[in-house]
Amino acid sequence: MSSVEKNSTPSQVQNDANSVADNTTHFGFQTIDKEEKISKVAGVFHSVAKQYDVMNDLMSFGIHRLWKRFTIDASGVRPGNKVLDLAGGTGDLTAKFSQLVGKEGQVILADINSSMLNVGRDKLRDRGLVQNIEYVQANAEYLPFEENTFDIVTIAFGLRNVTDKDKALRSIFSVLKPGGRLLVLEFSKPEHEVLNKAYDFYSFNILPKMGELVAKDGESYQYLAESIRMHPNQETLKEMMENAGFEQTSYKNLTGGIVALHKGYKF
């Protein structure tokens, strides 16, 4: 498959972000064919799957656990609910949801990447969480579930890796029950310029070195930093959710906007 790969500066690519031709998309700061992104992202996650949890703790100084707790608290999950943890990776959200929905409820841990799904399944089984969890390898753009199935859909640190985000949001909207809600936890744009600069320095200088040292894969963490910069900012993502049909959309900035939690309802 021919690639239209080109390297650009962060600002150039961000300016071009909304004007990418229909058959191309971004992979970090590169512009590539849409079909190629899936295999490239898969490559990244096959490579980091085993060290994913360790790296998350290291990179975020453990704060990712609080971001995820915040998401659970904001979800309003109740016993008996049916939850889809999309791009659920190693299952941090699934574990908590599984305990909160109880025996009558169900949690589906879905991820496009088999390596991540395997790591998640092993981890949850080791913790004795088996009774109400199912595992599905699925692409967020083409969710293999019936319409109006879930009370809650979450996607934590996954949407930025999806090739066609609008299509994925429409697909999620379709599988949610009326009254159901989507929660998108994702890296975003820091609110203050000083924090933004410090965060840039950390992401492009320290993070890839950390990846090289611990996961023996600096490139994947370079992609992580680039993909975060290419992800839509808070207001743009809110607008995208509204375009997909979500109502009462809102977002909350966490840790100065490094991460934002978007929420929207289907009525």
Place this chain on the structure above:
Amino acid sequence: MFSSNRAVKLSEQLMVPQFICSVVELIINRALSLSNKPITLSAIENKTFTLELAELNFPLSITVSNNVLLVNSTNSTSDCTLISSIATLRQLKAQQQLTELIKQEQLDIQGDIKVAQQFARIAEELDIDWPTEVARHIGDVPTHKIGQLSQKAKKSISQLFETLEADVGEFLIHEKRLAVTNSEIKRFNQGVEQTSDQLTRIESRLAALENRLNDSQ
């Protein structure tokens, strides 16, 4: 109002409620796992007890799931909510206080009170053998030494308190009668001020007389 809203927003951005909940959850479940007497949570499986404390701007909800206690900062599915303050909760140790505290509007219970009682029973049933637990980490001899030292410290502190109590009691019974009261000090000060004024007046009269005597000579 504005500063209070700002504080809530900052606390939310820094995820203070989530941090506190995760620490509380860790401590409670650790304590449960250390208890000598096995604690059965099956009676309150899927039940949620919420504490709304005046000192915190968010609720603390405890839910039982698969013999684990989960703590979060929402109260959307609570079976029983207790609204109070830390100071009032301390008084709750005496059970007869419950009705009195509700009458005084220092405490409010909403929902199934049985759930609150079942959660309170968990705390009462906790039986942790601390020396054994400490010995597991630092060894038997240091634990024994620490135990001896803490016993001595406890004894010394209780002796200190006993002496203090006795001294205070003696003071209240005997010394207080002899001790100068506030009003007496006030009266004494007024007397000193009056004497001082009188002295000033006498001084000025003497000076005037002296001047007159000098003039006549």
